[in-house]
Amino acid sequence: MIKAIKLKPTKEPEKTQLYEIPYPRRIIVEEEQKDSTLDQVVVEYPMEDAGDVGYFGKEYRPPDVKKAGAKVIDITAVMVNHEKRYIRWHLYDMKDTLAGENTIVKLYNQWNASLRYLKQNILTCTLGYWTVPDLGVITREYDEERMARLRDDCKKMYDEMAGNQRHMPLSQQKRRVDIVKYRGILQVAQAILDRKFQAEYGNDTYEIHIRQLIREKDQIYKMTFPV
Numbered sequence: 001m002i003k004a005i006k007l008k009p010t011k012e013p014e015k016t017q018l019y020e021i022p023y024p025r026r027i028i029v030e031e032e033q034k035d036s037t038l039d040q041v042v043v044e045y046p047m048e049d050a051g052d053v054g055y056f057g058k059e060y061r062p063p064d065v066k067k068a069g070a071k072v073i074d075i076t077a078v079m080v081n082h083e084k085r086y087i088r089w090h091l092y093d094m095k096d097t098l099a100g101e102n103t104i105v106k107l108y109n110q111w112n113a114s115l116r117y118l119k120q121n122i123l124t125c126t127l128g129y130w131t132v133p134d135l136g137v138i139t140r141e142y143d144e145e146r147m148a149r150l151r152d153d154c155k156k157m158y159d160e161m162a163g164n165q166r167h168m169p170l171s172q173q174k175r176r177v178d179i180v181k182y183r184g185i186l187q188v189a190q191a192i193l194d195r196k197f198q199a200e201y202g203n204d205t206y207e208i209h210i211r212q213l214i215r216e217k218d219q220i221y222k223m224t225f226p227v
Contacts, residue, residue, distance in 0.1 A: 002080070002125045004055055016061045016072070018121070021045050021054035029058055029075055033096050039213055040222040041094065041138055043077055051083040054227060055122065060114070062121050071106075071113035075138075077227045078122060086130040089118060090227060098142040098192070098210065101150060101185045107137060108188045112200040119201075135197060136209030140221050144193070151189035158182040 007019040013027060027043045045054040057076040061067070077090040091114045093107055115135075123131075161179045191197055195208040213221035 002055065002122055007056070013056060013058055015059045016057070018055060018057045018060055018062075018076070021056055023047065025054070027056055029094070031074070031094050037219050037221065039094055039096065039138075039140070040220055041075065041092075041213075042222070042224045043075065044224060044226045045077075045079070046226060049081055049084065051081045053080050053082075054078065055080065060117060062117050065117070071109045073110045073114035075225070076114060076118065077225070078118075079227050080126060080129075082126075085126075085128065086132070087123070087126045088132040088134070088227065089122070090134040090225070091115065091118065092134075092136055092138050092211070092225075095137055095139045096141075098137055098139040099146050099150075101154075101189075104147075104150075104188045104192060105185060108191070108197075111135060111197055115199055116201060133206055134209060135206045136211060138211045138213060138223065138225075140213045140215075142210050142212075147189055147193055151186060151193060154182045154186040154189060158186055 002018075002020070004018040004020040007013060007021050007025070009023070009025075013019050024047045025045045027045075029041045029043060031039045033039065043056065045056075047054070055076075055078040059072040059074060060076040061070050061072050073091055074094045075090065075092040077092075079088045080086075091111065093110050095103060095107065098104070098107075158179065161182065192208060195210075197206045197208050199206065211223060211225075213223050216222045
């Protein structure tokens with residue numbers, strides 16, 4: 001049994017909790033950016049089939065995961081039908097711009113953590129179900145050429161450091177840390193360019209979907225997300 005709080009029609013979901021949604025519902029997830037503009041995602045639960053039950057979490061973190069140092073993702077959205085034995089799940093984070101090494105490494109860690117939460121607390125209850133996975137990022141801007149340049153720059157730095165590693169004295173520990181750093185950034189940038197995410201736990205590979213926010217008004221970037 002999936003452990004979740006039933007979301008009342010008049011209540012808005014709070015962060016970190018997992019909610020059960022047994023009726024059609026629209027949930028708005030918002031993020032205000034530094035320039036005071038707003039990113040807005042409308043998550044829709046249409047409940048098209050009899051027996052559909054939705055689940056939703058904003059920055060979902062299971063009760064047994066400590067807050068300190070925990071990685072969370074903006075949107076965990078799931079649709080389950082136990083009669084027809086199917087499940088659709090969506091794991092998405094919202095990023096103003098999909099670029100830069102800090103942003104993409106953080107996103108990669110968020111995907112890994114949210115997948116782990118999903119498997120331990122939801123997918124274990126739906127073993128054998130027909131599953132439709134959906135993992136990605138919602139952003140205003142994705143510059144693929146910039147991502148390729150980041151990949152190439154990191155590969156150059158990594159290759160140079162790895163080539164000199166055998167001649168590196170033990171005192172140069174920082175150089176060894178840098179090798180690991182550039183190898184990690186290279187892995188993440190290549191995964192986003194290939195649109196393929198290799199989960200840290202297990203052998204599962206997921207297609208990475210990059211969804212675009214549309215500028216609706218001067219201050220609002222928006223999209224509708226059907227579950």
